[in-house]
Amino acid sequence: MKKTGLVLAGVAAAIILLANTGHIIGLAISAVILYFAFKGFMKTDSAGKKVFWAIVGLIALSASAANLPAIFGLAALYVLIKIVRSLKETKQNPKAKTDDPFENFERQWADLTKSK
Structure with missing residues (x-):
């Protein structure tokens, strides 16, 4: 559900960016x-x-x-960059941000046994 919201926000930011490209130039x-x-x-x-x-x-x-509306386009560019980074981070490490204590314990235990 979080990914869907991020993708929709990214699409909206991309549309705003494209609409204000002329103003930015x-x-x-x-x-x-x-x-x-x-x-x-x-x-x-x-x-x-x-x-x-x-x-x-x-x-x-x-x-x-x-060309003051270009500020909206630049803000949309910033939001789009943040969203893409967030989506890449969740794609690369999907289990890093879980709240389940058992999964965290399993991951920490695996890290401890690797170091021995």
Whole structure:
């Protein structure tokens, strides 16, 4: 039952991620432009170039604000990564998280006898 819920949450996160892929790409491009505008603004001494880089930076900042839904896509990516890791962990070691004391005892006893 837990795996089913995780798979359904993973599918929902994947759909959200795919729906916001364009926003994520737009945010990345506008962030790169904003970075270079800031670097250009800090390097130059000319007042005309400072005004130019400030205008470019404001345009890039506006584009970044327009791509704000990308945050939902990035959050969905984070959730999807966590879900995949959780599913891999349960697949690799399915008996590691049981609450049955007898199974835990059997596993610990096997570990003790291996070390002798």
